[in-house]
Amino acid sequence: MNTQIQFDIVIVGGGLAGGLAALALAKNGFECAVVDAQDPQTMRGAAFDGRTTALAYAAGRLFKRLGLWDAIEPKAEPIRDILVTDGQARDRFRGGAVSPFHLHFDSRELGPDTPLGWIIENLTLREAIFEAIDNNANVSLFAPARRSGARFGAGFAEVDLEGGETLSAPLIIAADGRFSALRAEVGIKVNKWTYPQTGIVVTVAHEKPHHGVAQEFFLPPGPFAILPLTDNRSSLVWSENKTAAPAFLALEDEAFIHQIEARFGPYLGKISLASPRWSYPLAFHLAQSYIAPRMALIGDAAHAVHPIAGQGFNLGVKDIAALADVLTEARGLGLDIGHMSVLENYQRWRRFDSTSLALGMDLLNRLFSNDITPLRIARDAGMSVVGKIPPLRRMFMRQAGADFGKLPSLMQAEA
Amino acid sequence: MTAQINTTATIDPDEVSKFSAIAEEWWDPFGKFKPLHKFNPVRLAYIRDAVCTHFKRDPHSKKPFEGLRLLDVGCGGGLVAEPMRRLGADVTAIDASERNIKTALAHSMTMKLDIDYRATTVESIAAAGSPPFDIVLNLEVVEHVADIDLFLKTSADLVRPGGIMTLASINRTLKAFILAKVGAEYVLGWLPRGAHDPRKFVKPEEARLILKGSGLNITAVAGVSYNPLIDVWRISEDTQVNYMLTAVKAQK
Numbered sequence: 001m002n003t004q005i006q007f008d009i010v011i012v013g014g015g016l017a018g019g020l021a022a023l024a025l026a027k028n029g030f031e032c033a034v035v036d037a038q039d040p041q042t043m044r045g046a047a048f049d050g051r052t053t054a055l056a057y058a059a060g061r062l063f064k065r066l067g068l069w070d071a072i073e074p075k076a077e078p079i080r081d082i083l084v085t086d087g088q089a090r091d092r093f094r095g096g097a098v099s100p101f102h103l104h105f106d107s108r109e110l111g112p113d114t115p116l117g118w119i120i121e122n123l124t125l126r127e128a129i130f131e132a133i134d135n136n137a138n139v140s141l142f143a144p145a146r147r148s149g150a151r152f153g154a155g156f157a158e159v160d161l162e163g164g165e166t167l168s169a170p171l172i173i174a175a176d177g178r179f180s181a182l183r184a185e186v187g188i189k190v191n192k193w194t195y196p197q198t199g200i201v202v203t204v205a206h207e208k209p210h211h212g213v214a215q216e217f218f219l220p221p222g223p224f225a226i227l228p229l230t231d232n233r234s235s236l237v238w239s240e241n242k243t244a245a246p247a248f249l250a251l252e253d254e255a256f257i258h259q260i261e262a263r264f265g266p267y268l269g270k271i272s273l274a275s276p277r278w279s280y281p282l283a284f285h286l287a288q289s290y291i292a293p294r295m296a297l298i299g300d301a302a303h304a305v306h307p308i309a310g311q312g313f314n315l316g317v318k319d320i321a322a323l324a325d326v327l328t329e330a331r332g333l334g335l336d337i338g339h340m341s342v343l344e345n346y347q348r349w350r351r352f353d354s355t356s357l358a359l360g361m362d363l364l365n366r367l368f369s370n371d372i373t374p375l376r377i378a379r380d381a382g383m384s385v386v387g388k389i390p391p392l393r394r395m396f397m398r399q400a401g402a403d404f405g406k407l408p409s410l411m412q413a414e415a
Numbered sequence: 416m417t418a419q420i421n422t423t424a425t426i427d428p429d430e431v432s433k434f435s436a437i438a439e440e441w442w443d444p445f446g447k448f449k450p451l452h453k454f455n456p457v458r459l460a461y462i463r464d465a466v467c468t469h470f471k472r473d474p475h476s477k478k479p480f481e482g483l484r485l486l487d488v489g490c491g492g493g494l495v496a497e498p499m500r501r502l503g504a505d506v507t508a509i510d511a512s513e514r515n516i517k518t519a520l521a522h523s524m525t526m527k528l529d530i531d532y533r534a535t536t537v538e539s540i541a542a543a544g545s546p547p548f549d550i551v552l553n554l555e556v557v558e559h560v561a562d563i564d565l566f567l568k569t570s571a572d573l574v575r576p577g578g579i580m581t582l583a584s585i586n587r588t589l590k591a592f593i594l595a596k597v598g599a600e601y602v603l604g605w606l607p608r609g610a611h612d613p614r615k616f617v618k619p620e621e622a623r624l625i626l627k628g629s630g631l632n633i634t635a636v637a638g639v640s641y642n643p644l645i646d647v648w649r650i651s652e653d654t655q656v657n658y659m660l661t662a663v664k665a666q667k
Contacts, residue, residue, distance in 0.1 A: 029477060157524035333459040334498025341444035341452040
């Protein structure tokens with residue numbers, strides 16, 4: 001049996017980016033289908049994804065506009081301060097004196113009660129997005145549903161599902177992640193390299209409060225971030241030399257905790273593990289094009305950046321909000337939303353921004369993840385300059401908050 | 416001028432692939448019609464806003480032109496006719512060139528858009544006694560016709576009382592000669608050489624006089640200007656080169 005179902009947009013990939021894109025586009029009146037091979041019940045389970053996401057304050061506005069924020073806010077920890085230290089914590093805490101080689105970003109400098117962002121468990125985001133999709137008449141979820149093919153015709157693109165349905169739309173959005181199959185199928189190449197680093201992610205509970213401070217220590221193997229979570233917990237993102245990482249991952253809990261404490265010192269008091277350990281190879285990739293006829297790439301399908309400043313997800317949010325603006329404007333003119341003359345506007349808006357940010361993060365990682373004396377002197381001088389000049393400091397904070405460049409309407413501040 | 420028999424364009428299945436190939440050229444945003452694709456959104460926005468203001472439609476609704484009968488004169492490959500149909504209008508689109516009409520029809524079929532394409536002229540449509548339209552679009556046509564008085568009068572007769580005409584053309588000024596003739600044809604190569612005869616460019620004031628004689632009053636004139644630094648067209652106050660105007664026929 002073959003049924004053809006017509007949509008305005010078919011989104012391949014039901015992860016955070018795909019789900020959010022569906023909700024953003026549905027809000028603007030587009031009828032969307034979301035296709036994912038996995039069962040939503042599995043994706044909504046605690047065992048599916050133990051990672052956390054740094055949501056920048058400008059990206060948070062999109063969640064508010066889509067009505068997702070009420071469900072997320074109780075489980076989102078606001079970032080009030082960011083402390084960046086070149087070297088180990090003990091350097092800073094040694095003898096009570098603070099190392100001059102650190103940077104302090106204080107959200108209060110940008111305004112009262114506006115955090116720089118929030119740290120949120122992916123599970124929380126996923127649950128809010130799926131719940132909203134279930135209640136949205138403009139979004140049809142096809143999951144679990146395997147894709148058996150995709151065709152990009154002159155007027156329409158079509159996605160065949162193994163169940164027999166064919167989903168047809170003038171535009172397909174590829175939100176199928178860093179190994180995007182759709183991207184490969186249409187022949188878009190990626191520029192990529194891997195870092196000699198493994199990202200180790202774990203949630204810890206601790207004795208003392210974190211006061212909403214996100215800490216980042218630049219250690220020779222790579223950055224080590226302690227990100228504040230609700231309920232006296234923190235999410236650790238530990239970039240470790242990839243040859244050394246397996247040994248750390250294999251340690252008994254007590255020895256693993258000891259390794260963590262050795263890296264950031266005693267300021268959180270006694271810590272215990274509050275989640276399994278997750279690890280993934282750190283890699284960089286950028287799609288050479290974000291568009292093809294009747295197709296647009298968003299999120300990790302378009303780019304993956306070093307997690308050094310927690311910007312990966314926020315780039316994806318900006319993709320979604322920008323694409324929503326471009327498609328809505330085109331529809332308002334009666335244009336074909338899958339036509340390259342329309343999609344070019346999306347590419348022009350997003351590709352330069354993502355590329356410069358990705359390369360910036362790459363440079364930071366290279367600059368800091370070493371113990372080379374001249375580089376250390378240069379970067380520490382840089383940090384003290386940034387730290388002493390308030391406008392420069394605020395500029396960095398807006399960067400961290402994804403509040404820079406031309407902001408799409410879903411990410412603009414309330415008028 | 417003698418009235419021809421108007422027939423809705425039909426397309427022989429053997430010709431579909433031939434005209435689809437030509438349609439691909441028309442619709443290739445990086446091909447020879449690239450300048451037209453760049454130029455198109457600003458024209459569409461002007462038309463949408465003029466129509467929505469005149470007929471009190473919500474420009475943000477899904478089909479703001481629903482129920483309006485629209486005639487697109489000199490439709491070419493359908494770059495305006497298709498968006499008009501998507502906005503909800505009942506579109507009749509005409510072009511003197513049989514090849515253009517077949518190309519546009521082939522493309523609208525792949526897009527599953529129902530547009531009444533006809534290889535004919537306004538004179539023939541009028542002579543055949545077509546009921547008048549809510550909206551008549553004359554985009555980049557008047558500077559190509561042989562008898563502008565006759566053409567505009569005939570077009571004006573096809574606007575129903577209470578309906579509107581949107582006209583886009585090129586002004587007859589030195590600036591237009593330099594930019595739209597020399598610049599577009601010889602320097603930038605946007606248009607084939609000889610595409611325009613600058614003596615046939617039309618001043619808005621001339622259009623105003625002819626239209627007024629046919630009961631249409633111009634309510635707005637806007638310039639359409641190109642910014643080469645950012646490669647963007649936008650509506651401006653400078654009507655010295657490209658301009659668009661809206662004319663309204665009084666209710667009876």
